[in-house]
Amino acid sequence: AIAWSPHQxxxxxxxxxxxxxCIRFWNTTNGHQLxxxxxxxxxxxxxxxxxxxxLVSTHGYSQNQIMVWKYPSLAxxxxxxxxxxxxxxxxxxxDGQTIVTGAGDETxxxxxxxxxxxxxxxx
Numbered sequence: 001a002i003a004w005s006p007h008q009x010x011x012x013x014x015x016x017x018x019x020x021x022c023i024r025f026w027n028t029t030n031g032h033q034l035x036x037x038x039x040x041x042x043x044x045x046x047x048x049x050x051x052x053x054x055l056v057s058t059h060g061y062s063q064n065q066i067m068v069w070k071y072p073s074l075a076x077x078x079x080x081x082x083x084x085x086x087x088x089x090x091x092x093x094x095d096g097q098t099i100v101t102g103a104g105d106e107t108x109x110x111x112x113x114x115x116x117x118x119x120x121x122x123x
Contacts, residue, residue, distance in 0.1 A: 003046040005071075007053050015043025018061055023069070037074045039067065045090035047099070049114045056113060058101055060086030066101055068113055082109050 001015035010029040016022050021041055025034040042060035049056070054077060055069045066080040066087060085104030092099055097114050 001043050001046040001057070003048055003055075005048050005053075006050050007048070013046050013048075013055060015039075015046050015057060018042040023055075023057055025071070035072065035074060037069070041065075042086070044087055047090055047092050050092070050096040051114055051116075054114070056090065056092075056099055058087035058090045060088075064103065066090075066099075066111065078113070080111055080113075083107060 005011035012026045022036045024036040041063040045058040047056045053071045057067045064083050068078040083103035087103045089102035
């Protein structure tokens with residue numbers, strides 16, 4: 001799994017397989033690894049939110065779940081469960097608010113992960 005950050009032009013994220021289980025953050029200008037996080041399970045997909053500096057990862061063995069991470073702190077914002085097999089597919093809606101995931105259990109699930117922020121109206 002691999003994804004460019006829409007917020008920082010030289011930031012690339014990659015995810016490892018069943019044995020590695022890590023998400024790694026790379027500076028593509030100099031090739032250095034900036035940070036990494038051990039997710040505890042196979043990393044299948046990665047996608048950045050285009051609205052906030054957060055990353056969605058989908059996972060296979062052994063957790064079969066979706067995680068949302070804040071960058072650069074790598075704090076886990078959410079853990080989404082509902083698939084019984086590897087989460088193989090991930091797509092972001094055009095407005096950047098919803099993701100859809102597909103798994104080996106032949107299910108699609110829709111998640112409102114990045115709801116729009118309501119701005120207060122001045123009177």
